[in-house]
Amino acid sequence: MKLVVQVRLMPDAVQAPVLERTLHTVNACANRVSRGAFAAYGLKGAVKDLRSLAYGDLKADGLGAQAAQHVIKRVADAYTTLRANIRAGNLGPKTSKRRRKAESTPIAFRPDAAHTFDDRCLSWNYDAQTVSIWTLDGRMKSLRFVCSPTALKQLTAHRKGESDLVHRDGKWFLIATLDIDEPEPYEPKDFIGVDRGITNLATTSDGDNHSGRRLDRYRRWQARKKAELQARNTRSARQLLKKRARRESRHATCINHTISKTVVAVAQRTERGIALEELGGIRERVTVRRDQRARQSSWPFHQLGSFIAYKAKRAGVPFIEVDPAHTSQRCVRCGHTERANRPTRDHFHCRRCGLAGPADHVAGVNVRQRARSAWVFVNMPDPAPA
Structure with a gap:
């Protein structure tokens, strides 16, 4: 059974800029690979095609071998997901504006989009609650993380596979994958x-x-605030709208x-x-x-x-x-x-x-x-x- 656990990283004043530059660089490289893949193969580029197309350039940009491979795989996986959504009709019929836009432009990655690290690029020290992670400036060691005792116990016993580095609202997170054994269901009495x-x-x-009812009052209050921000129609108002939407989503997730x-x-x-x-x-x-x-x-x-x-x-x-x-x-x-x-x-x-x-x-x-x-x-x- 696959689950994920999120831990918060606590970089100091020296480590934080290095993490930010690394994340922005790999996403800029992903955008360049995406544009090249779209120009050469359209929506049909496979991992081996993108590797021959972009691996040398990524290495020349200062990315390590594993980081370059992850960038290539991210781009290939993004196009695979897009093709699956088109086949499933999730983007509408061929005449829909949303589908035409998806088919006519390369996939773009945000500067702060999450990047994947495997065990060669990221190692965990659970006792000291630190990680060692690859960056453009070399290996960053003794990067502290904090989490609940339950999450730490799960990480120690069940972490397996890749982890994602996330930068959100000025905070740094690692999202790790857990592989937990499923217990056998019992025969229910009712x-x-x-x-x-x-x-x-x-x-x-x-x-x-x-x-x-309490949640409904909260959501109506949020709707009134959204309407006020939408009426302003400024850049800061649009940024605040996105922030409020994320907050409301987190609130609903907590209740669920x-x-x-x-x-x-x-x-x-x-x-x-x-x-x-x-x-x-x-x-x-x-x-x-x-x-x-x-x-x-x-x-x-x-x-x-x-x-x-x-x-x-x-x-x-x-x-x-x-x-x-x-x-x-x-x-x-x-x-x-x-x-x-x-x-x-x-x-x-x-x-x-x-x-x-x-x-x-x-x-x-x-x-x-x-x-x-x-x-x-x-x-x-x-x-x-x-």
Whole structure:
């Protein structure tokens, strides 16, 4: 199981300018390789083609052998990802402006874009909490890093592969890859159904509700501030807009981490599995009022589901996704399904048997019931050969 952990680097007044010059130089080299690759091969340049095209020039610019190889691989991987997105239709049809621009211009790398270091260019000293890293001025040793005790323990036991050097908001980070063994999932005694939403971020079949009212007030406040900055339309206002967007994204990520950690902990303690609605394509399937479109499009439903999925996988908790159709309109007692069963967003009232309750709780119970059936079907033994 692949995970990442982020540690903060603490360079001094001498080390920081060297790191900055190194990062800017390798990204400038990546831009030059990208332009040459686009001119020579279009979007189809492979690693071996770019190596013959640019390796000598990169070495002449002062890059080490491994650093030059990483620059070439970054450019080749970027074009591979672009081709995959075009084939998948993520950039729209051939006539779309976004796709035409992507196909007609070389890929560009920001001066502070993350750069990859392998174990030949970067070594860790966990006891002293320092790293030794390649730079244009030679090997930089005893560069301090700080992280939580849990992260340090994970790094010591599971770090494997490459790490990324990141410069963000004036701070330096290393993002390391962890390779953790997956525990074998246990046989669940039952399931916890989780219904995701906007007003209530997550409601479980146990009745636990993670309300989004406080977050909604925060996001409305952010929206007003964004509108004020957009009206100014200056360079500093645009920079501040980007900063605010990153802050709001981090806030949403923190809340999703908190919710997912709580749900997985309850499931693990009670030896139950976790069931979610499969919400792929929700923006195409669900129609909302005009004033709610921005809220629906901006909240990361998929992120919450992915957090629950990987945390459950890491803890050995069984996880399953079920059909989301009519979970908030189906009666959990008699099975009657009708749109009128949900007269308001918050309330459920069955038109046949009279069962009433919170609509999100009813949806969570329906998710749990579908998970029970789906789990039996998925784990059904193969039929014996005739």
